[in-house]
Amino acid sequence: MNDSRLDITRAHPARRYDYWLGGKDNFAADRESGDLVAEQFPAIRTAVVENRKFLRRAVTYLSERGMRQFLDVGTGLPTADNTHEVAQRIAPESRIVYVDNDPLVLSHARALLTSTPQGRTAYLDADLRDPGVILADPVLRATLDLSQPVALMLVSVLHFVTDDTIAHRAVRTLLDALPAGSYLVLSHATNDFMPADAVEGIAAADRATRVDFGFRTREQIAAFADGLQLVEPGIVSTAEWRPEPGDDPPPAREDTAGWCLLARKPHTA
Known part of the structure; x- marks a missing residue:
């Protein structure tokens, strides 16, 4: 592929995550960054595997209860049990929009994340920090009916938006565009169970490999x-x-180092 944004000299979260999952779509910079983090937090691979399992269980739960639309932001590189695969196994007519800002992710997604004939998948080149761009994209509007409930998937992505104001504005803007009966599916890395030296070691590893990442506490994630x-x-x-x-x-919470939640947007009084 030819995209000027594809910088293989700098670690990218999606490719580093792929490395921890045992994938092959990563480069030396991603592996270096991943190994530096693993030195500080040896259970990192357990954490990412459990995060993927949470995604599968959450999509299954929603699909079995009638959810047919999913907006998956921060998709990551395709692996086993992607959102549309889980949803369309239960309901082939399900529609999924994937959003990511890594050109490698988008290239692989278009090649590998193919829909059932009854449903549809689409892919947006956009950033969670710019929710208005996501919502205004005609591909999203052609794929999802925003007058009907949508599951907003923010799985292991918000910890890469370290500015709290930007992160909360992004989540609120997306949720405000969705009707009552929609859901938020969220997982987020936490330092609630980590010793201070490990937290600082991970921060140093991220600075050294130019990855923007920040833990949040349970209370911050609940917000x-x-x-x-x-x-x-x-x-x-x-x-x-x-x-x-x-x-x-x-596994122990110390080894998963992540909080998650599924929450429903209620009808207003």
Whole structure:
């Protein structure tokens, strides 16, 4: 592919995540950054695997309850059980819009994330920090009916928007554009269980490899769902959200280092 934004000398979150998941769509800079983080937090691969499992369980939960539209922002590189695959296994007519700002992600998504004939998938080259651009895109409007409920998927992406004002404005702008009955699906890295030296070590690794990343506490993450109705079990670790029968016991919160939630936009009084 030929895109001037594809800088393989600088680590990118999606490609680094792919490296931790054992994928092959990453470069030396991504691997270097990933290894530096793993030195400080050896359970990082457990954390990213459990995050993907949470995505699958959340999409399954919503699809089984009638959700047919998904807006997945910060898609990441295609791997097993992508949002549309989980949703369309349950309801082939489901429609999914993926959003990412990495040209490599978009190239792979267009090649690999193919819809069922009954449903539809689309891909936007946009950034969570610019929610107005996402909402104004004609491809989004042609794919999703914003008068009907939509599941807004912000899975492992908000910790790359370190400015709280920008992060909250982005989430609120997107939610405000969706009708009552829509859902927010969110997971976010936390330092609630990390010793201070590990937190600083990860910050140093990110600075060294030019990755913009920031932990948030449980209370800070909960604030993104203000005004929404939390689905049980509420805000828990990614491994603890509605585990399926037969699953292994969940890893310790110290090893997942992430909070997650699913919350519904209520009808106004």
